[in-house]
Amino acid sequence: MKMHVHSKRTARTVAVVYTELSVAIKVLLFFIALFFAVQVSAQNPCIAVDNGLIIGPESHGATKMRKPVPYPHVREADVMWAQRIWRTLDLREKMNHPYYYPEVPNGGLMSLFDIIKGSVLGGCVTAFDNPVLDDEFKVKMTAEQVSNLLISKDVVDVEDPFNPGTYRRDTIVTEIQSSDVLAYWIKEDWFFDKQRSVMDVRILGICPLVAKKDPNSGEAIGYRPLFWIYFPQLRPVLVRHEVYIGQNFAQRLSYDDIFTKRFFASYIHKQSNVYDRSVSSYLTGLDALLESEAIKENIMNFEHDLWHF
Numbered sequence: 001m002k003m004h005v006h007s008k009r010t011a012r013t014v015a016v017v018y019t020e021l022s023v024a025i026k027v028l029l030f031f032i033a034l035f036f037a038v039q040v041s042a043q044n045p046c047i048a049v050d051n052g053l054i055i056g057p058e059s060h061g062a063t064k065m066r067k068p069v070p071y072p073h074v075r076e077a078d079v080m081w082a083q084r085i086w087r088t089l090d091l092r093e094k095m096n097h098p099y100y101y102p103e104v105p106n107g108g109l110m111s112l113f114d115i116i117k118g119s120v121l122g123g124c125v126t127a128f129d130n131p132v133l134d135d136e137f138k139v140k141m142t143a144e145q146v147s148n149l150l151i152s153k154d155v156v157d158v159e160d161p162f163n164p165g166t167y168r169r170d171t172i173v174t175e176i177q178s179s180d181v182l183a184y185w186i187k188e189d190w191f192f193d194k195q196r197s198v199m200d201v202r203i204l205g206i207c208p209l210v211a212k213k214d215p216n217s218g219e220a221i222g223y224r225p226l227f228w229i230y231f232p233q234l235r236p237v238l239v240r241h242e243v244y245i246g247q248n249f250a251q252r253l254s255y256d257d258i259f260t261k262r263f264f265a266s267y268i269h270k271q272s273n274v275y276d277r278s279v280s281s282y283l284t285g286l287d288a289l290l291e292s293e294a295i296k297e298n299i300m301n302f303e304h305d306l307w308h309f
Contacts (some may be wrong), residue, residue: 019108068235068256071202074193082191083299085106086135088209089184095265096259098243103179109244112255113181113208116229119237120146126233131225135187139228149226176210176226183209183223186266190299192306202261203231209279231259263283268292 002026025226035252091100099112121143129139141149152174157167160305185207192199209223238255244264246255258264270278279288 003178013270019163044075048132051170066239066254068239070262072193072196072200072201074191075195078193079191079197080194082301085188085268085295085299086189086270086278087186087266088188088269089264089266091184092184094263095263097246099184099255099264100178100181101244102284103177110240110241111178111181112184115235115241116206116208116239117150117178119226119234120229125229127229128228129227131185131228135185135205135207135228137230138230173255180210181208182211183267185209185225187228192303199299203260205229205231206234269278271295 007041019150036159089096089099091097098208102109105111105114115126120127120141123143127141127146128137129141129145154172154174156170156172158170160166160168177255185202185208187205188201188203190201191198205228207228208226210226211220212222212224213219214221237255238259239257241255242252243255245258253261253263269280269288269292279291283291
């Protein structure tokens with residue numbers, strides 16, 4: 001009888017020790033996981049400060065916690081019509097000024113290029129090379145390659161101020177600033193989802209353009225693309241940066257919001273075609289703008305013609 005009671009006490013003791021040990025191991029694993037999560041967060045370039053630019057959470061509490069709203073799921077079998085479009089977003093147009101200003105980060109507000117630049121150099125967004133001939137996001141660029149791309153060195157002859165009439169070679173280093181970016185290329189897919197019965201759009205990529213100047217006269221003769229950015233990868237960064245629109249500072253919209261709401265003016269310079277040619281390759285001037293409007297109207301008419309009123 002005594003041995004039976006002793007066995008029960010031993011079993012209870014073992015059970016209590018096992019339970020306490022399990023709880024202790026769970027608590028230890030929790031703190032270990034929390035420690036590594038803090039370390040990863042501290043090393044995440046998307047929430048760091050690089051070159052004086054805030055790349056991640058903004059100063060406002062509601063903004064720093066935001067995440068991009070996921071797109072509705074679309075099955076490939078439900079896409080009954082699709083068209084790929086390339087647009088040019090000119091920052092000199094009044095409606096596009098929120099993407100251009102401020103030229104220098106001010107009060108937590110930054111221009112779109114400063115956000116892209118800081119994100120790429122910080123390592124949380126990947127830039128893709130060869131933007132003129134390849135917009136399929138194939139050739140990745142390192143942060144060092146992007147940094148070298150944004151800096152140009154020109155060798156010029158400068159007159160020696162202490163010896164007039166004598167010239168010496170000097171190197172002028174110029175870095176591309178936010179004010180130098182005058183436009184963006186936007187690559188997007190338009191499609192009709194028969195499951196939801198809606199015409200929808202997805203922005204796939206964005207490419208900043210700077211002025212291309214004549215080396216002799218210094219006059220602008222067009223645009224020079226820098227690199228492509230895969231837009232879905234950029235969305236988590238854009239949603240954490242607010243943009244100032246109009247005179248209402250209480251209207252807190254992020255860059256992701258204004259892209260989603262299509263708050264920009266643009267013209268179509270290319271649509272998917274068997275020749276892979278742009279509008280400017282067969283039309284110029286006013287005819288090119290009319291062709292751009294015709295492409296836009298055809299997309300709207302496709303959805304409109306599906307219904308009877």
